[in-house]
Amino acid sequence: MKIIFLMKQIIVLLLFFVFFGCKKTTNTNRTFSTTALSETLLDTNGHQVLFSDILEKQKGKNTVIEVWASWCGDCIQAMPKIKALQLAHPEINFVFISMDKSVESWQNGITKHELKGSQFMAKDQMEGKFAKSIDLDWIPRYIIIDKTGKIIIYRAIETEFDLIIKTISKLK
Numbered sequence: 001m002k003i004i005f006l007m008k009q010i011i012v013l014l015l016f017f018v019f020f021g022c023k024k025t026t027n028t029n030r031t032f033s034t035t036a037l038s039e040t041l042l043d044t045n046g047h048q049v050l051f052s053d054i055l056e057k058q059k060g061k062n063t064v065i066e067v068w069a070s071w072c073g074d075c076i077q078a079m080p081k082i083k084a085l086q087l088a089h090p091e092i093n094f095v096f097i098s099m100d101k102s103v104e105s106w107q108n109g110i111t112k113h114e115l116k117g118s119q120f121m122a123k124d125q126m127e128g129k130f131a132k133s134i135d136l137d138w139i140p141r142y143i144i145i146d147k148t149g150k151i152i153i154y155r156a157i158e159t160e161f162d163l164i165i166k167t168i169s170k171l172k
Contacts (some may be wrong), residue, residue, distance in 0.1 A: 002029065029114055036133035041097060041120035044107070050095040052132070054095060055121065058145060059092045062171040064164070067136060067144040068128075069099040070109025075140040078158040079113050086116060089168055099125045099139060 016133060032055070040048035040117055068075040094117030100106035106121045117139060122130045126139070134143075135155065142160075144153040151172070156164050 002056055004009060029161055030151045032151075033133050036130065039122075039130040041130065042103065044110070044119050047122065048123075054118070055145070055149065057118075058095065059149055060147050062091065062147055062153060063093040063095060063145045063167070063170065065095045065096045065145070067099060067131075067134070067139050067141040068109075068142075069139055070105050070112070072139050073098065074138075074158050076113070078140050078161070079115075081158070081161050083114075085165065085168065092168060092171070096120070097122060099131065099136075101125060142166065144171075 006165060010056070032051070032092075037050070037052040038056070039051050041051060043049050043053065062097065064085070068078075082094070086092070096110075096115055096117055096119050098106040098109065098121040099108065103121065106119075109115075110119055122128055124130065126136060130136075133143075138157050140158050142153065142156040142164055143151065145158070146152050153164070153167055
């Protein structure tokens with residue numbers, strides 16, 4: 001009897017986490033925090049660039065931001081999907097933000113995976129101020145922003161690529 005009661009409790013807990021514990025993928029009312037906007041990211045020329053300036057350059061363009069790292073297996077596995085997305089939607093801008101531990105690893109990853117788009121690197125990786133300011137809990141992480149600067153998807157991961165494709169297809 002006790003085992004059946006325990007199993008029922010476990011099932012109830014699992015159901016609770018499934019229905020109430022998951023983060024929502026889309027959040028069109030979301031904005032980047034002041035902390036995120038004031039953080040600097042390294043560009044490929046060795047300059048620190050404000051995240052707000054990176055976003056400002058994307059105004060008027062539909063943009064996909066991918067947060068990734070060269071050491072991340074899921075990120076590497078998603079690369080063919082990103083390349084296919086870029087081929088199917090050349091009108092979309094792509095911004096890549098690396099969480100690599102060294103500039104050399106980051107730059108080697110860009111070359112190895114032939115990433116096309118704007119490239120930046122967070123100076124303090126996954127546990128740093130920038131990552132925390134965008135609620136980074138998994139990579140690859142995708143953020144979709146429309147031409148007006150409105151966040152259409154704040155958090156999507158590689159397993160949600162169907163949603164990413166569907167969302168991008170609706171952007172005009």
